[in-house]
Amino acid sequence: MSILKSREWVIISKQQLIIEKAVALYAQDGMASTSIQDITDACGISKGAFYLSFKSKDELLVAIFEHFLREIIGQFNCLLEKEMPVKEKLAHYFLLHFQLFEEKLPFISMFMKEQMNPINEQILNKFNYYNELSDKTTLALLKEVYGERIEPFQYDLLTTIKGILKGYSEFIVFHRQPYDFIHLSSTLIEKTDILVEYTTKTFLTEQLWQSKPRSMQEYSVTTFEVQEEVKRWQEVYKGHPIIEDTLSLIQDELQLAKPRPALLHGMMANLKQQDNLQWLALLLKQFTVQL
Amino acid sequence: MSILKSREWVIISKQQLIIEKAVALYAQDGMASTSIQDITDACGISKGAFYLSFKSKDELLVAIFEHFLREIIGQFNCLLEKEMPVKEKLAHYFLLHFQLFEEKLPFISMFMKEQMNPINEQILNKFNYYNELSDKTTLALLKEVYGERIEPFQYDLLTTIKGILKGYSEFIVFHRQPYDFIHLSSTLIEKTDILVEYTTKTFLTEQLWQSKPRSMQEYSVTTFEVQEEVKRWQEVYKGHPIIEDTLSLIQDELQLAKPRPALLHGMMANLKQQDNLQWLALLLKQFTVQL
DNA sequence: TTGACAACTGACTGATCAGTCATTATTATA
Protein backbone atom coordinates (compact mmCIF):
# COMPACT_ATOMS: atom_id res chain seq x y z
CA MET A 1 0.00 0.00 0.00
CA SER A 2 1.24 3.46 -0.74
CA ILE A 3 -0.16 6.95 -0.54
CA LEU A 4 0.58 9.83 -2.89
CA LYS A 5 0.63 13.06 -0.92
CA SER A 6 -0.22 16.25 -2.85
CA ARG A 7 1.87 16.87 -5.96
CA GLU A 8 5.14 15.86 -4.36
CA TRP A 9 6.61 12.42 -4.78
CA VAL A 10 5.98 11.39 -1.20
CA ILE A 11 5.01 7.77 -1.05
CA ILE A 12 4.77 6.18 2.30
CA SER A 13 5.10 2.50 2.95
CA LYS A 14 3.07 0.65 5.55
CA GLN A 15 6.08 0.83 7.86
CA GLN A 16 6.05 4.61 7.57
CA LEU A 17 2.30 4.70 8.13
CA ILE A 18 2.70 2.69 11.34
CA ILE A 19 5.60 4.88 12.47
CA GLU A 20 3.65 8.08 11.97
CA LYS A 21 0.51 6.87 13.71
CA ALA A 22 2.54 5.34 16.53
CA VAL A 23 4.45 8.58 17.12
CA ALA A 24 1.21 10.55 17.21
CA LEU A 25 -0.32 8.18 19.76
CA TYR A 26 2.85 7.89 21.83
CA ALA A 27 3.13 11.67 21.99
CA GLN A 28 -0.53 12.03 22.87
CA ASP A 29 -1.06 9.32 25.46
CA GLY A 30 2.44 8.21 26.35
CA MET A 31 4.15 5.00 25.39
CA ALA A 32 2.99 3.11 28.46
CA SER A 33 -0.68 3.59 27.70
CA THR A 34 -0.54 2.93 23.95
CA SER A 35 -0.96 -0.70 22.92
CA ILE A 36 -0.18 -2.29 19.59
CA GLN A 37 -3.92 -2.64 19.19
CA ASP A 38 -4.32 1.14 19.54
CA ILE A 39 -1.71 1.68 16.85
CA THR A 40 -3.16 -0.84 14.42
CA ASP A 41 -6.66 0.57 15.00
CA ALA A 42 -5.34 4.05 14.16
CA CYS A 43 -3.76 2.65 10.98
CA GLY A 44 -6.88 0.72 10.02
CA ILE A 45 -5.02 -2.59 9.90
CA SER A 46 -5.13 -5.76 11.97
CA LYS A 47 -2.81 -6.66 14.77
CA GLY A 48 -1.30 -9.46 12.74
CA ALA A 49 -0.43 -7.03 9.94
CA PHE A 50 1.69 -5.05 12.38
CA TYR A 51 3.90 -8.07 12.91
CA LEU A 52 4.42 -8.39 9.16
CA SER A 53 6.14 -4.97 9.25
CA PHE A 54 7.93 -5.13 12.61
CA LYS A 55 9.24 -8.11 14.55
CA SER A 56 8.33 -6.57 17.90
CA LYS A 57 7.24 -3.42 19.70
CA ASP A 58 10.88 -2.69 20.47
CA GLU A 59 11.82 -2.87 16.80
CA LEU A 60 9.15 -0.29 16.07
CA LEU A 61 10.70 2.02 18.66
CA VAL A 62 14.13 1.72 17.08
CA ALA A 63 12.65 2.33 13.64
CA ILE A 64 10.91 5.48 14.90
CA PHE A 65 14.16 6.90 16.21
CA GLU A 66 16.04 6.10 13.03
CA HIS A 67 13.32 7.58 10.87
CA PHE A 68 13.10 10.94 12.60
CA LEU A 69 16.73 11.43 13.53
CA ARG A 70 17.77 10.72 9.95
CA GLU A 71 15.29 13.20 8.59
CA ILE A 72 16.35 15.90 11.04
CA ILE A 73 20.06 15.37 10.53
CA GLY A 74 19.51 15.24 6.78
CA GLN A 75 17.75 18.60 6.76
CA PHE A 76 20.49 20.28 8.78
CA ASN A 77 23.16 18.82 6.59
CA CYS A 78 21.38 20.01 3.49
CA LEU A 79 21.34 23.56 4.88
CA LEU A 80 24.98 23.51 5.93
CA GLU A 81 26.13 22.49 2.47
CA LYS A 82 24.35 25.39 0.80
CA GLU A 83 26.42 28.33 -0.46
CA MET A 84 25.39 31.57 1.20
CA PRO A 85 26.81 34.33 3.41
CA VAL A 86 27.84 32.71 6.69
CA LYS A 87 25.80 34.98 8.95
CA GLU A 88 22.75 34.22 6.87
CA LYS A 89 23.50 30.54 7.15
CA LEU A 90 23.59 30.81 10.93
CA ALA A 91 20.22 32.58 10.86
CA HIS A 92 18.84 29.77 8.69
CA TYR A 93 20.27 27.26 11.13
CA PHE A 94 18.37 28.81 14.04
CA LEU A 95 15.27 29.12 11.89
CA LEU A 96 15.44 25.48 10.79
CA HIS A 97 15.77 24.45 14.43
CA PHE A 98 12.43 26.01 15.30
CA GLN A 99 10.72 24.95 12.08
CA LEU A 100 11.72 21.32 12.60
CA PHE A 101 10.83 21.65 16.25
CA GLU A 102 7.27 22.60 15.33
CA GLU A 103 7.00 20.09 12.52
CA LYS A 104 8.35 17.16 14.51
CA LEU A 105 6.82 18.10 17.84
CA PRO A 106 5.01 14.78 18.35
CA PHE A 107 8.26 12.90 17.87
CA ILE A 108 10.28 15.30 19.97
CA SER A 109 7.92 15.22 22.91
CA MET A 110 7.89 11.44 22.73
CA PHE A 111 11.64 11.42 22.43
CA MET A 112 12.22 13.74 25.40
CA LYS A 113 10.34 11.30 27.58
CA GLU A 114 12.47 8.33 26.65
CA GLN A 115 15.74 10.21 26.31
CA MET A 116 17.02 9.50 29.79
CA ASN A 117 15.61 6.04 30.01
CA PRO A 118 16.21 4.08 26.86
CA ILE A 119 14.72 0.65 27.37
CA ASN A 120 16.68 -0.21 24.34
CA GLU A 121 20.47 -0.08 24.36
CA GLN A 122 20.39 0.36 20.59
CA ILE A 123 18.45 3.60 20.92
CA LEU A 124 20.98 5.05 23.35
CA ASN A 125 23.79 4.30 20.92
CA LYS A 126 21.92 5.77 18.01
CA PHE A 127 21.05 8.86 20.02
CA ASN A 128 24.67 9.37 20.99
CA TYR A 129 25.78 8.93 17.42
CA TYR A 130 23.29 11.42 15.99
CA ASN A 131 23.90 13.85 18.82
CA GLU A 132 27.60 13.83 18.15
CA LEU A 133 26.99 14.29 14.43
CA SER A 134 24.83 17.29 15.26
CA ASP A 135 27.47 18.78 17.59
CA LYS A 136 30.14 18.37 14.95
CA THR A 137 28.17 20.10 12.22
CA THR A 138 27.10 22.92 14.56
CA LEU A 139 30.68 23.50 15.65
CA ALA A 140 31.79 23.54 12.03
CA LEU A 141 29.17 26.17 11.25
CA LEU A 142 30.22 28.31 14.22
CA LYS A 143 33.83 28.17 13.08
CA GLU A 144 32.80 29.06 9.56
CA VAL A 145 30.97 32.13 10.90
CA TYR A 146 33.32 33.37 13.62
CA GLY A 147 36.64 31.88 12.61
CA GLU A 148 39.43 30.56 14.78
CA ARG A 149 38.93 33.06 17.58
CA ILE A 150 36.15 30.93 19.13
CA GLU A 151 38.56 27.99 19.50
CA PRO A 152 39.37 28.59 23.21
CA PHE A 153 35.71 28.50 24.28
CA GLN A 154 34.10 26.63 21.39
CA TYR A 155 32.55 23.92 23.56
CA ASP A 156 31.14 26.48 25.98
CA LEU A 157 29.71 28.38 23.05
CA LEU A 158 28.16 25.23 21.60
CA THR A 159 26.68 24.19 24.95
CA THR A 160 25.36 27.69 25.59
CA ILE A 161 23.72 28.00 22.18
CA LYS A 162 22.19 24.53 22.40
CA GLY A 163 20.89 25.50 25.84
CA ILE A 164 19.38 28.79 24.67
CA LEU A 165 17.65 26.96 21.82
CA LYS A 166 16.28 24.50 24.39
CA GLY A 167 15.10 27.36 26.58
CA TYR A 168 13.11 29.03 23.81
CA SER A 169 11.86 25.67 22.53
CA GLU A 170 10.46 24.91 25.95
CA PHE A 171 8.70 28.24 26.09
CA ILE A 172 7.17 27.50 22.70
CA VAL A 173 6.01 24.03 23.74
CA PHE A 174 4.42 25.28 26.91
CA HIS A 175 2.70 28.04 25.08
CA ARG A 176 1.67 26.98 21.61
CA GLN A 177 0.80 29.79 19.21
CA PRO A 178 2.24 31.11 15.94
CA TYR A 179 5.56 32.86 16.42
CA ASP A 180 7.78 35.03 14.25
CA PHE A 181 10.69 32.60 14.11
CA ILE A 182 12.63 34.87 11.78
CA HIS A 183 12.63 37.57 14.41
CA LEU A 184 13.50 35.03 17.10
CA SER A 185 16.45 33.89 14.97
CA SER A 186 17.73 37.42 14.65
CA THR A 187 17.68 37.89 18.43
CA LEU A 188 19.60 34.63 18.81
CA ILE A 189 22.19 35.84 16.29
CA GLU A 190 22.65 38.94 18.41
CA LYS A 191 23.13 36.85 21.54
CA THR A 192 25.64 34.62 19.76
CA ASP A 193 27.55 37.65 18.43
CA ILE A 194 27.67 39.15 21.93
CA LEU A 195 28.86 35.93 23.53
CA VAL A 196 31.57 35.45 20.90
CA GLU A 197 32.71 39.05 21.22
CA TYR A 198 32.95 39.38 25.00
CA THR A 199 33.37 35.93 26.55
CA THR A 200 36.69 35.50 28.36
CA LYS A 201 36.05 32.61 30.76
CA THR A 202 36.01 28.94 29.82
CA PHE A 203 34.54 25.96 31.60
CA LEU A 204 34.43 23.15 29.03
CA THR A 205 38.06 22.56 28.20
CA GLU A 206 39.15 20.39 25.28
CA GLN A 207 40.05 17.72 27.83
CA LEU A 208 36.63 17.74 29.56
CA TRP A 209 34.85 17.62 26.23
CA GLN A 210 36.97 14.84 24.81
CA SER A 211 36.45 12.70 27.88
CA LYS A 212 32.83 12.29 26.81
CA PRO A 213 32.21 8.67 25.91
CA ARG A 214 32.86 8.59 22.20
CA SER A 215 30.47 6.69 20.01
CA MET A 216 31.61 7.52 16.49
CA GLN A 217 35.35 7.74 16.97
CA GLU A 218 36.00 4.87 14.63
CA TYR A 219 32.74 4.95 12.80
CA SER A 220 32.78 4.47 9.06
CA VAL A 221 30.04 3.88 6.51
CA THR A 222 30.06 0.40 4.95
CA THR A 223 29.07 -0.51 1.41
CA PHE A 224 26.43 -2.79 2.85
CA GLU A 225 24.88 0.04 4.84
CA VAL A 226 24.53 2.24 1.76
CA GLN A 227 23.13 -0.65 -0.29
CA GLU A 228 20.49 -1.39 2.35
CA GLU A 229 19.42 2.25 2.42
CA VAL A 230 19.26 2.39 -1.37
CA LYS A 231 17.09 -0.76 -1.46
CA ARG A 232 14.72 0.76 1.08
CA TRP A 233 14.03 3.70 -1.22
CA GLN A 234 13.96 1.81 -4.52
CA GLU A 235 10.64 0.32 -3.50
CA VAL A 236 9.22 3.75 -2.68
CA TYR A 237 10.53 5.57 -5.75
CA LYS A 238 9.46 2.95 -8.28
CA GLY A 239 8.32 4.89 -11.34
CA HIS A 240 9.91 8.22 -10.44
CA PRO A 241 11.49 9.69 -13.60
CA ILE A 242 14.97 10.47 -12.19
CA ILE A 243 15.30 8.94 -8.76
CA GLU A 244 14.51 5.37 -9.82
CA ASP A 245 17.44 5.32 -12.23
CA THR A 246 19.69 7.26 -9.85
CA LEU A 247 19.16 4.57 -7.20
CA SER A 248 19.85 1.78 -9.72
CA LEU A 249 23.02 3.53 -10.90
CA ILE A 250 24.27 3.79 -7.32
CA GLN A 251 23.40 0.14 -6.70
CA ASP A 252 25.37 -0.93 -9.82
CA GLU A 253 28.34 1.29 -8.96
CA LEU A 254 28.57 -0.21 -5.47
CA GLN A 255 28.94 -3.67 -7.04
CA LEU A 256 32.25 -2.59 -8.58
CA ALA A 257 35.51 -3.23 -6.78
CA LYS A 258 36.38 0.45 -7.04
CA PRO A 259 33.26 2.63 -7.20
CA ARG A 260 34.05 5.92 -8.99
CA PRO A 261 33.68 8.91 -6.64
CA ALA A 262 32.77 11.20 -9.54
CA LEU A 263 29.72 9.12 -10.44
CA LEU A 264 28.58 8.79 -6.85
CA HIS A 265 29.05 12.51 -6.37
CA GLY A 266 26.82 13.23 -9.33
CA MET A 267 24.14 10.85 -8.07
CA MET A 268 24.27 12.61 -4.68
CA ALA A 269 23.24 15.84 -6.39
CA ASN A 270 20.15 14.04 -7.75
CA LEU A 271 19.25 12.65 -4.33
CA LYS A 272 19.46 16.08 -2.71
CA GLN A 273 16.46 17.21 -4.77
CA GLN A 274 14.23 14.97 -2.67
CA ASP A 275 13.40 15.96 0.91
CA ASN A 276 13.32 12.45 2.26
CA LEU A 277 16.59 11.36 0.63
CA GLN A 278 18.77 13.83 2.55
CA TRP A 279 19.98 11.09 4.86
CA LEU A 280 20.94 8.79 2.02
CA ALA A 281 22.80 11.71 0.41
CA LEU A 282 24.72 12.32 3.64
CA LEU A 283 25.50 8.61 3.98
CA LEU A 284 26.75 8.49 0.40
CA LYS A 285 28.86 11.60 0.96
CA GLN A 286 30.55 10.05 4.01
CA PHE A 287 31.06 6.86 2.02
CA THR A 288 32.57 8.74 -0.92
CA VAL A 289 35.12 10.69 1.15
CA GLN A 290 36.24 7.39 2.68
CA LEU A 291 37.22 6.00 -0.75
CA MET B 1 8.64 3.17 61.53
CA SER B 2 11.25 5.88 61.42
CA ILE B 3 14.93 6.10 60.71
CA LEU B 4 17.41 8.44 62.32
CA LYS B 5 20.00 9.45 59.74
CA SER B 6 23.44 10.41 61.09
CA ARG B 7 23.45 13.16 63.71
CA GLU B 8 20.87 15.28 61.93
CA TRP B 9 17.23 15.20 62.89
CA VAL B 10 16.12 13.49 59.73
CA ILE B 11 13.37 11.07 60.47
CA ILE B 12 11.60 9.55 57.54
CA SER B 13 8.09 8.20 57.61
CA LYS B 14 7.07 5.12 55.70
CA GLN B 15 5.59 7.39 53.05
CA GLN B 16 8.96 9.03 52.57
CA LEU B 17 10.68 5.65 52.45
CA ILE B 18 8.34 4.52 49.68
CA ILE B 19 8.81 7.80 47.81
CA GLU B 20 12.58 7.55 47.89
CA LYS B 21 12.73 3.92 46.81
CA ALA B 22 10.11 4.51 44.12
CA VAL B 23 12.04 7.47 42.68
CA ALA B 24 15.23 5.44 42.61
CA LEU B 25 13.51 2.58 40.76
CA TYR B 26 11.57 4.86 38.42
CA ALA B 27 14.76 6.69 37.50
CA GLN B 28 16.63 3.44 37.00
CA ASP B 29 14.16 1.31 35.07
CA GLY B 30 11.46 3.76 34.00
CA MET B 31 7.98 4.07 35.37
CA ALA B 32 6.45 1.67 32.90
CA SER B 33 8.64 -1.23 33.97
CA THR B 34 8.46 -0.66 37.73
CA SER B 35 5.58 -2.40 39.49
CA ILE B 36 4.23 -1.73 42.97
CA GLN B 37 5.67 -5.13 43.85
CA ASP B 38 9.14 -3.93 42.82
CA ILE B 39 8.77 -0.86 45.03
CA THR B 40 7.51 -2.76 48.06
CA ASP B 41 10.24 -5.36 47.64
CA ALA B 42 12.82 -2.55 47.63
CA CYS B 43 11.24 -1.14 50.80
CA GLY B 44 11.08 -4.51 52.50
CA ILE B 45 7.33 -4.26 53.04
CA SER B 46 4.32 -6.10 51.65
CA LYS B 47 2.13 -4.97 48.82
CA GLY B 48 -0.76 -4.44 51.21
CA ALA B 49 1.33 -2.08 53.33
CA PHE B 50 1.84 0.15 50.31
CA TYR B 51 -1.90 0.71 50.09
CA LEU B 52 -1.97 1.78 53.74
CA SER B 53 0.27 4.73 52.80
CA PHE B 54 -1.10 5.58 49.34
CA LYS B 55 -4.56 5.08 47.89
CA SER B 56 -3.22 4.27 44.43
CA LYS B 57 -0.16 4.30 42.19
CA ASP B 58 -1.27 7.67 40.87
CA GLU B 59 -1.40 9.14 44.35
CA LEU B 60 2.19 8.03 44.88
CA LEU B 61 3.20 9.88 41.73
CA VAL B 62 1.57 13.09 42.91
CA ALA B 63 3.20 12.71 46.31
CA ILE B 64 6.61 12.27 44.67
CA PHE B 65 6.23 15.49 42.72
CA GLU B 66 5.05 17.43 45.74
CA HIS B 67 7.86 16.09 47.88
CA PHE B 68 10.70 17.02 45.56
CA LEU B 69 9.37 20.23 44.10
CA ARG B 70 8.68 21.56 47.59
CA GLU B 71 12.16 20.71 48.73
CA ILE B 72 13.76 22.32 45.67
CA ILE B 73 11.64 25.49 45.82
CA GLY B 74 12.25 25.68 49.56
CA GLN B 75 16.00 25.58 49.11
CA PHE B 76 15.98 28.31 46.47
CA ASN B 77 13.72 30.47 48.57
CA CYS B 78 15.98 30.03 51.57
CA LEU B 79 18.94 31.25 49.50
CA LEU B 80 17.11 34.22 48.04
CA GLU B 81 16.10 35.49 51.47
CA LYS B 82 19.67 35.51 52.75
CA GLU B 83 21.44 38.86 53.13
CA MET B 84 24.58 39.05 50.98
CA PRO B 85 26.06 41.04 48.11
CA VAL B 86 23.76 40.59 45.12
CA LYS B 87 26.41 39.30 42.71
CA GLU B 88 27.41 36.73 45.28
CA LYS B 89 23.79 35.73 45.64
CA LEU B 90 23.52 35.16 41.89
CA ALA B 91 26.64 33.00 42.03
CA HIS B 92 25.08 30.99 44.86
CA TYR B 93 21.91 30.68 42.82
CA PHE B 94 23.79 29.09 39.92
CA LEU B 95 25.74 26.93 42.31
CA LEU B 96 22.61 25.72 44.09
CA HIS B 97 21.11 24.84 40.72
CA PHE B 98 23.91 22.41 39.96
CA GLN B 99 24.15 21.09 43.50
CA LEU B 100 20.45 20.30 43.62
CA PHE B 101 20.70 18.92 40.12
CA GLU B 102 23.29 16.39 41.25
CA GLU B 103 21.56 15.62 44.52
CA LYS B 104 18.10 15.14 43.01
CA LEU B 105 19.22 13.53 39.77
CA PRO B 106 17.08 10.42 40.17
CA PHE B 107 13.99 12.56 40.62
CA ILE B 108 14.92 14.96 37.85
CA SER B 109 15.55 12.24 35.29
CA MET B 110 12.26 10.63 36.23
CA PHE B 111 10.57 13.99 36.04
CA MET B 112 11.98 14.89 32.63
CA LYS B 113 10.52 11.73 31.23
CA GLU B 114 7.01 12.45 32.43
CA GLN B 115 7.16 16.21 31.99
CA MET B 116 5.50 16.33 28.63
CA ASN B 117 3.02 13.60 29.29
CA PRO B 118 1.47 13.93 32.71
CA ILE B 119 -0.93 11.05 33.08
CA ASN B 120 -2.23 13.03 35.97
CA GLU B 121 -3.85 16.41 35.43
CA GLN B 122 -2.94 17.30 39.01
CA ILE B 123 0.74 16.92 38.27
CA LEU B 124 0.56 19.29 35.32
CA ASN B 125 -1.09 21.92 37.49
CA LYS B 126 1.44 21.49 40.24
CA PHE B 127 4.28 21.65 37.78
CA ASN B 128 2.96 24.86 36.30
CA TYR B 129 2.51 26.34 39.73
CA TYR B 130 6.02 25.51 40.92
CA ASN B 131 7.52 26.54 37.59
CA GLU B 132 5.88 29.93 37.81
CA LEU B 133 7.02 30.31 41.40
CA SER B 134 10.55 29.56 40.24
CA ASP B 135 10.36 32.05 37.36
CA LYS B 136 9.09 34.75 39.69
CA THR B 137 11.87 34.30 42.21
CA THR B 138 14.53 34.11 39.51
CA LEU B 139 13.26 37.31 37.90
CA ALA B 140 13.23 39.02 41.28
CA LEU B 141 16.85 38.00 41.81
CA LEU B 142 17.89 39.27 38.39
CA LYS B 143 16.22 42.62 39.07
CA GLU B 144 17.93 42.78 42.44
CA VAL B 145 21.29 42.25 40.75
CA TYR B 146 20.97 44.31 37.59
CA GLY B 147 18.24 46.79 38.44
CA GLU B 148 15.53 48.24 36.24
CA ARG B 149 17.60 48.31 33.08
CA ILE B 150 16.82 44.65 32.36
CA GLU B 151 13.09 45.42 32.30
CA PRO B 152 12.80 45.65 28.47
CA PHE B 153 14.28 42.18 27.91
CA GLN B 154 13.74 40.53 31.28
CA TYR B 155 11.80 37.55 29.89
CA ASP B 156 14.39 36.93 27.21
CA LEU B 157 17.09 37.09 29.85
CA LEU B 158 15.21 34.64 32.08
CA THR B 159 14.56 32.22 29.21
CA THR B 160 18.16 32.45 28.05
CA ILE B 161 19.61 31.82 31.51
CA LYS B 162 17.24 28.93 32.17
CA GLY B 163 18.28 27.52 28.80
CA ILE B 164 21.99 27.86 29.46
CA LEU B 165 21.53 26.10 32.81
CA LYS B 166 19.69 23.34 30.96
CA GLY B 167 22.48 23.08 28.41
CA TYR B 168 25.20 22.61 31.00
CA SER B 169 22.99 20.32 33.08
CA GLU B 170 22.54 18.07 30.09
CA PHE B 171 26.26 17.93 29.51
CA ILE B 172 26.75 16.95 33.14
CA VAL B 173 24.09 14.22 32.96
CA PHE B 174 25.54 12.72 29.82
CA HIS B 175 28.97 12.77 31.27
CA ARG B 176 28.92 12.10 34.99
CA GLN B 177 32.07 13.02 36.89
CA PRO B 178 32.97 15.53 39.61
CA TYR B 179 32.93 19.12 38.37
CA ASP B 180 34.09 22.44 39.77
CA PHE B 181 30.64 23.96 40.02
CA ILE B 182 32.02 27.13 41.61
CA HIS B 183 34.07 27.76 38.50
CA LEU B 184 31.11 26.90 36.30
CA SER B 185 29.00 29.43 38.22
CA SER B 186 31.56 32.15 37.67
CA THR B 187 31.54 31.55 33.91
CA LEU B 188 27.75 31.77 33.96
CA ILE B 189 27.93 35.06 35.87
CA GLU B 190 30.16 36.38 33.12
CA LYS B 191 27.73 35.27 30.44
CA THR B 192 24.84 36.88 32.31
CA ASP B 193 26.78 40.13 32.77
CA ILE B 194 27.64 40.21 29.08
CA LEU B 195 24.08 39.54 27.98
CA VAL B 196 22.69 42.22 30.30
CA GLU B 197 25.29 44.72 29.14
CA TYR B 198 25.01 44.32 25.37
CA THR B 199 21.58 42.87 24.50
CA THR B 200 19.46 45.24 22.42
CA LYS B 201 16.92 42.95 20.74
CA THR B 202 13.83 41.52 22.40
CA PHE B 203 11.67 38.57 21.44
CA LEU B 204 9.56 37.79 24.50
CA THR B 205 7.49 40.88 24.99
CA GLU B 206 5.45 41.48 28.12
CA GLN B 207 2.38 40.61 26.08
CA LEU B 208 3.74 37.28 24.82
CA TRP B 209 4.86 36.33 28.29
CA GLN B 210 1.63 37.30 29.98
CA SER B 211 -0.42 35.30 27.50
CA LYS B 212 1.02 32.16 29.05
CA PRO B 213 -1.78 30.24 30.75
CA ARG B 214 -1.67 31.48 34.34
CA SER B 215 -1.95 28.97 37.13
CA MET B 216 -1.32 31.00 40.27
CA GLN B 217 -2.91 34.31 39.35
CA GLU B 218 -5.44 34.13 42.14
CA TYR B 219 -3.62 31.67 44.30
CA SER B 220 -3.59 32.26 48.04
CA VAL B 221 -2.51 30.09 50.96
CA THR B 222 -5.37 28.93 53.18
CA THR B 223 -5.23 28.35 56.94
CA PHE B 224 -6.22 24.74 56.29
CA GLU B 225 -3.29 24.23 53.95
CA VAL B 226 -0.78 25.46 56.54
CA GLN B 227 -2.41 23.37 59.28
CA GLU B 228 -2.19 20.21 57.16
CA GLU B 229 1.49 20.82 56.46
CA VAL B 230 2.17 21.49 60.16
CA LYS B 231 0.42 18.23 61.14
CA ARG B 232 2.51 16.30 58.60
CA TRP B 233 5.70 17.40 60.32
CA GLN B 234 4.50 17.17 63.93
CA GLU B 235 4.59 13.40 63.63
CA VAL B 236 8.14 13.47 62.30
CA TYR B 237 9.56 16.03 64.75
CA LYS B 238 8.04 14.46 67.88
CA GLY B 239 10.65 14.89 70.60
CA HIS B 240 12.76 17.53 68.85
CA PRO B 241 13.75 20.18 71.44
CA ILE B 242 12.68 23.29 69.51
CA ILE B 243 10.72 22.26 66.44
CA GLU B 244 8.09 20.24 68.29
CA ASP B 245 7.02 23.29 70.30
CA THR B 246 7.37 25.62 67.34
CA LEU B 247 4.91 23.50 65.38
CA SER B 248 2.48 23.39 68.33
CA LEU B 249 2.70 27.16 68.74
CA ILE B 250 1.90 27.67 65.06
CA GLN B 251 -0.98 25.23 65.31
CA ASP B 252 -2.41 27.10 68.32
CA GLU B 253 -1.94 30.50 66.69
CA LEU B 254 -3.81 29.38 63.59
CA GLN B 255 -6.82 28.50 65.78
CA LEU B 256 -7.20 32.18 66.68
CA ALA B 257 -9.51 34.42 64.69
CA LYS B 258 -6.63 36.84 64.09
CA PRO B 259 -3.27 35.08 64.14
CA ARG B 260 -0.52 37.52 65.13
CA PRO B 261 2.00 38.04 62.28
CA ALA B 262 4.80 38.78 64.75
CA LEU B 263 4.49 35.37 66.40
CA LEU B 264 4.25 33.51 63.09
CA HIS B 265 7.26 35.45 61.80
CA GLY B 266 9.30 34.37 64.80
CA MET B 267 8.26 30.75 64.37
CA MET B 268 9.29 30.96 60.70
CA ALA B 269 12.82 31.77 61.82
CA ASN B 270 12.83 28.55 63.86
CA LEU B 271 11.58 26.48 60.93
CA LYS B 272 14.30 27.83 58.63
CA GLN B 273 16.91 26.08 60.73
CA GLN B 274 15.69 22.72 59.41
CA ASP B 275 16.48 21.71 55.83
CA ASN B 276 13.25 19.87 55.24
CA LEU B 277 11.02 22.60 56.66
CA GLN B 278 11.93 25.21 54.04
CA TRP B 279 8.69 24.66 52.22
CA LEU B 280 6.59 25.07 55.35
CA ALA B 281 8.50 28.28 56.10
CA LEU B 282 7.73 29.59 52.60
CA LEU B 283 4.08 28.63 52.95
CA LEU B 284 3.87 30.37 56.32
CA LYS B 285 5.54 33.46 54.90
CA GLN B 286 3.03 33.69 52.07
CA PHE B 287 0.24 33.16 54.59
CA THR B 288 1.58 35.87 56.88
CA VAL B 289 1.85 38.55 54.19
CA GLN B 290 -1.78 37.83 53.25
CA LEU B 291 -3.02 38.72 56.77
C1' DT C 1 -2.87 -12.56 81.01
C1' DT C 2 -6.26 -11.08 78.08
C1' DG C 3 -8.71 -8.73 74.76
C1' DA C 4 -9.10 -5.01 71.57
C1' DC C 5 -7.18 -2.54 68.05
C1' DA C 6 -3.91 -1.33 64.64
C1' DA C 7 -0.32 -2.73 61.46
C1' DC C 8 0.84 -5.83 58.22
C1' DT C 9 0.75 -9.84 54.92
C1' DG C 10 0.50 -12.19 50.44
C1' DA C 11 -2.56 -15.17 47.74
C1' DC C 12 -6.07 -13.95 44.72
C1' DT C 13 -8.94 -11.41 40.97
C1' DG C 14 -9.86 -9.19 36.90
C1' DA C 15 -8.01 -6.45 33.41
C1' DT C 16 -4.63 -5.43 29.98
C1' DC C 17 -1.58 -6.47 26.43
C1' DA C 18 2.44 -8.45 23.41
C1' DG C 19 2.87 -11.79 20.40
C1' DT C 20 1.02 -16.26 17.71
C1' DC C 21 -1.18 -18.83 14.24
C1' DA C 22 -4.96 -21.18 11.90
C1' DT C 23 -7.97 -19.30 8.76
C1' DT C 24 -9.67 -16.16 5.17
C1' DA C 25 -9.17 -12.63 1.50
C1' DT C 26 -6.64 -10.73 -2.31
C1' DT C 27 -3.66 -10.67 -6.06
C1' DA C 28 -0.71 -12.60 -9.63
C1' DT C 29 0.01 -16.02 -12.99
C1' DA C 30 -0.88 -19.64 -16.19
Added chain:
DNA sequence: TATAATAATGACTGATCAGTCAGTTGTCAA
Protein backbone atom coordinates in the same frame (compact mmCIF):
# COMPACT_ATOMS: atom_id res chain seq x y z
C1' DT D 1 -11.20 -19.45 -15.00
C1' DA D 2 -8.21 -22.16 -11.92
C1' DT D 3 -4.38 -22.35 -9.01
C1' DA D 4 -0.69 -20.77 -6.39
C1' DA D 5 1.32 -17.32 -3.70
C1' DT D 6 1.01 -13.59 -0.83
C1' DA D 7 -1.30 -10.37 2.41
C1' DA D 8 -4.25 -9.72 6.13
C1' DT D 9 -7.21 -11.10 9.94
C1' DG D 10 -8.62 -11.52 14.82
C1' DA D 11 -9.50 -15.01 18.39
C1' DC D 12 -6.48 -16.98 21.52
C1' DT D 13 -2.51 -17.61 25.03
C1' DG D 14 0.39 -16.69 28.67
C1' DA D 15 2.39 -13.17 31.30
C1' DT D 16 2.19 -9.06 34.02
C1' DC D 17 0.31 -6.10 37.30
C1' DA D 18 -2.88 -2.80 40.14
C1' DG D 19 -5.65 -3.28 43.65
C1' DT D 20 -8.37 -6.30 47.37
C1' DC D 21 -9.30 -8.70 51.47
C1' DA D 22 -9.46 -12.52 54.70
C1' DG D 23 -6.40 -13.74 57.85
C1' DT D 24 -2.02 -13.09 60.84
C1' DT D 25 1.09 -10.67 63.80
C1' DG D 26 2.39 -7.04 67.00
C1' DT D 27 1.25 -3.70 70.63
C1' DC D 28 -0.49 -1.83 74.57
C1' DA D 29 -3.79 -0.84 78.20
C1' DA D 30 -6.42 -2.85 81.79
